Amino acid sequence: MDKSLQWRILKDKLFVVFLFLFVVLTAVPLFLILYYIVSNGIAAINWDFLTQLPKPVGEVGGGVINAIVGTLILIVTATLIATPLGVLAGVYLSEYPKTKLARTAGLFVEILQGIPSIVIGIVAYVWLVEPIGNFSALSGSAALAIMMLPVIVRTTEETLKLIPNTLKEAALAMGTSHSRTIFRVIIPNSLSGIVTGISLALARIAGETAPLLFTAFGNPFINVNLLQPTHSLPLLIFNYATSPYEDWHRQGWGASLVLIVIILCFSVSSKIFIKRWTVQS
Amino acid sequence: MDSTILSTTGFNAFFSDNHVLKNIAINIPKNRIVAMMGPSGCGKTTFLRCINRMHELTPNAHSSGEMRLEGQDVYAMNSMMLRRRIGMVFQRPNPFPNMSISENVFAGYLLNGIKLPKPERHEIVETSLRKAALWDEVKDSLNKKGTFLSGGQQQRLCIARAIAMKPEMILLDEPTSALDPISTSKVEELVVELKANYTIVIVTHNMQQAARVSDMSAFFYLGELIEYDNTDQIFTNPKDRRTQNYITGRFG
Numbered sequence: 001m002d003k004s005l006q007w008r009i010l011k012d013k014l015f016v017v018f019l020f021l022f023v024v025l026t027a028v029p030l031f032l033i034l035y036y037i038v039s040n041g042i043a044a045i046n047w048d049f050l051t052q053l054p055k056p057v058g059e060v061g062g063g064v065i066n067a068i069v070g071t072l073i074l075i076v077t078a079t080l081i082a083t084p085l086g087v088l089a090g091v092y093l094s095e096y097p098k099t100k101l102a103r104t105a106g107l108f109v110e111i112l113q114g115i116p117s118i119v120i121g122i123v124a125y126v127w128l129v130e131p132i133g134n135f136s137a138l139s140g141s142a143a144l145a146i147m148m149l150p151v152i153v154r155t156t157e158e159t160l161k162l163i164p165n166t167l168k169e170a171a172l173a174m175g176t177s178h179s180r181t182i183f184r185v186i187i188p189n190s191l192s193g194i195v196t197g198i199s200l201a202l203a204r205i206a207g208e209t210a211p212l213l214f215t216a217f218g219n220p221f222i223n224v225n226l227l228q229p230t231h232s233l234p235l236l237i238f239n240y241a242t243s244p245y246e247d248w249h250r251q252g253w254g255a256s257l258v259l260i261v262i263i264l265c266f267s268v269s270s271k272i273f274i275k276r277w278t279v280q281s
Numbered sequence: 282m283d284s285t286i287l288s289t290t291g292f293n294a295f296f297s298d299n300h301v302l303k304n305i306a307i308n309i310p311k312n313r314i315v316a317m318m319g320p321s322g323c324g325k326t327t328f329l330r331c332i333n334r335m336h337e338l339t340p341n342a343h344s345s346g347e348m349r350l351e352g353q354d355v356y357a358m359n360s361m362m363l364r365r366r367i368g369m370v371f372q373r374p375n376p377f378p379n380m381s382i383s384e385n386v387f388a389g390y391l392l393n394g395i396k397l398p399k400p401e402r403h404e405i406v407e408t409s410l411r412k413a414a415l416w417d418e419v420k421d422s423l424n425k426k427g428t429f430l431s432g433g434q435q436q437r438l439c440i441a442r443a444i445a446m447k448p449e450m451i452l453l454d455e456p457t458s459a460l461d462p463i464s465t466s467k468v469e470e471l472v473v474e475l476k477a478n479y480t481i482v483i484v485t486h487n488m489q490q491a492a493r494v495s496d497m498s499a500f501f502y503l504g505e506l507i508e509y510d511n512t513d514q515i516f517t518n519p520k521d522r523r524t525q526n527y528i529t530g531r532f533g
Binding site: 171 | 333340361364365371373375377392
């Protein structure tokens with residue numbers, strides 16, 4: 001075999017090794033983070049931890065049920081607010097891409113994506129907490145929903161743009177109105193992409209602390225009233241981690257693990273949903 | 282004398298400033314198959330899309346002149362009601378991927394929000410599939426997704442979907458250009474059978490196809506309707522030199 005060819009084959013192999021190294025380099029820290037949280041958190045987790053309210057400072061034991069319930073309520077409410085708004089805005093952007101409104105909205109969506117979460121928290125404070133008069137789960141959810149919007153709008157828009165035009169024409173040629181074509185043909189056929197967007201957005205906000213500091217605020221008890229202050233896991237982790245108590249540090253690790261498991265549950269269930277609803281064309 | 286279902290006089294169509302159909306006058310007789318032929322870009326597909334007003338959905342596209350369906354002005358009608366009376370089958374089969382075979386056949390009703398009792402629904406699905414010569418192949422898998430079918434079967438499913446709406450006319454836009462020869466011959470046979478109940482306008486690149494299936498043929502060239510006559514006449518004794526050149530394969 002001639003020499004240059006051998007060198008090329010060798011270069012090819014080196015390249016693969018190179019790629020492999022970078023994959024390891026990215027995966028190792030991720031794996032270490034997970035390992036660290038699991039190994040520190042698992043010791044804190046027991047039945048009481050998952051079902052009891054926090055004990056007063058100084059007493060050992062107690063749980064984080066108020067934060068678990070609070071986080072679930074915040075995530076679900078935020079998703080319920082952001083999904084219809086985001087999906088419909090995405091539909092508009094993909095259906096009327098050349099209008100002035102679509103271009104402006106597209107720009108705003110991009111800007112929104114770059115706004116720091118703490119700023120969104122302050123805005124939610126001014127818009128909701130002050131008029132209502134107290135901290136509330138609703139204002140926290142609203143702040144989180146604003147953070148979800150850009151992701152949902154963009155993924156909906158991109159997914160809808162991938163739907164072949166012939167499908168739309170097939171519906172229109174049968175005398176279907178534009179709105180019915182969107183709701184009965186275009187959205188059902190892009191459901192898997194839309195759900196992916198929602199679950200991405202959800203994973204992004206589930207761990208947010210900053211926007212909740214002056215909106216949901218925290219609550220030592222279980223609260224299911226949207227107009228009352230609510231605790232959440234990220235907030236609890238922040239408080240516990242910055243406290244001087246050994247037992248709270250331990251519980252903070254446990255809460256981190258619970259939060260990760262909750263996010264994992266949401267992504268796995270959306271994956272299952274996507275698998276069942278993906279449409280082959 | 283045949284009765285006319287669709288007639289146009291002085292009909293023009295445009296994409297922005299681009300004049301793609303010039304002064305078209307044509308009478309389409311009822312229960313006949315009319316083939317539209319011509320080289321690419323001659324305007325035949327645009328004309329087809331003007332009949333059910335799909336042309337105007339393209340941004341900046343517009344048209345002028347008169348077109349009448351059973352004496353009624355097509356461009357004065359509600360476009361959605363018009364499209365329910367005129368079925369269309371596209372170049373590539375496009376069944377709805379989120380719907381089963383039977384839902385696809387029934388799609389026109391589902392999408393338009395027309396509710397019918399179950400037995401009536403079954404009846405429509407079965408007769409449409411039988412008319413589209415697809416029933417025997419799919420009767421055991423009506424609940425499977427339409428996209429599992431082969432390309433030829435999908436195209437016949439799309440024809441069944443158009444028939445199910447009980448249209449007066451069916452427009453076929455090169456319905457076999459994405460199909461293999463066997464599927465093509467099945468679709469052609471089907472088109473000839475459908476003539477008994479429907480008026481059919483078929484756009485085709487394939488001259489043999491036009492000769493095989495159609496009663497009347499129209500030859501378009503550069504946006505003009507050059508010649509329109511009985512198919513036998515067009516293929517054996519064309520009056521215009523350009524038609525003759527196209528048919529004998531000198532251009533196109």
